[in-house]
Amino acid sequence: MPHPLSAGPILSGLTKNQALVLDTIVMAHKPIGAYEILGKLKPRGIKSPVQIYRAVNSLIQCGIVHKVESINAFVRCTHGHPHHGQTTILAICDGCGAVVEHHDDTVDRRLEAWARQEAFEVETVAIELKMRCARCSGLASLATTKTQV
């Protein structure tokens, strides 16, 4: 349970460390790794990776943050209302790190149907696409004029 006194810069109900980490993830505007978060929070008193991992794990459990498995990084959930058991689909641009989040009930149903057929119990689902966003694929022929990940 959250520390009752803390009220983070973004959301209340988070502990101090959770709020710091969430804030850093939000500010990044793209997936950010644990050690990069650590680097940014050292000036604010965070000293070790464990502290980051503890906080992101809480945030993930709350559903506020997603882990991008394919790049070992974390990103703010941009899905407005709470997920009702829906699978999060993430597309990440190789070029600029932009992330688009999506949900698709049809996909969820297809996966559930498959699970029933194979008689296994689904615990978690991760769907991740690597892509070039419109801007980055449009710029493909030009020199590298924009910031890369």
Next chain:
Amino acid sequence: MPHPLSAGPILSGLTKNQALVLDTIVMAHKPIGAYEILGKLKPRGIKSPVQIYRAVNSLIQCGIVHKVESINAFVRCTHGHPHHGQTTILAICDGCGAVVEHHDDTVDRRLEAWARQEAFEVETVAIELKMRCARCSGLASLATTKTQV
């Protein structure tokens, strides 16, 4: 490109290291990490992680092996015929490491439609489920009688 002379224990057209690594992955019957592969191949002259990573990357490019992103491990592709641009869906049992591979055109179409709508170019797609297989979830109430991952 493959080394022209080598013919591995499993498939021809692979280099010696690729064949060794593939063989180890196949023998494992479940996802196996790079360092575990390394451990098994040390007696056969492989000395460093790079050699493993080079080989698995080639095998992945050939489509012979999949990387399971969510657990940083590698598994033999069990899809019979060559994939026609299909997305691989993997379900991995937490209990015993069993893997089931699947493909679903409907899911592929939904993701493609989404990509079109958002105007990005898909490069790769990873769909991974963590699950308990029928055997492991049936055994849930019993003591740990079977080998765990």
Next chain:
DNA sequence: ATTGGGTACGTTATGTTATTACGTTGGTCA
């Protein structure tokens, strides 16, 4: 008010996964 449980925290150390950098080998082909 004391005590015991639970949660987050801090710190150190270590374990695990992956890549960079650089030089060598051996086959291909003009």
Next chain:
DNA sequence: TGACCAACGTAATAACATAACGTACCCAAT
């Protein structure tokens, strides 16, 4: 033959993640 290219070998290091310990604090039951 010699330029090229792909795979290989080796050492070092980077990047990601957890274990194991003890402390601080709130809360609820005694």
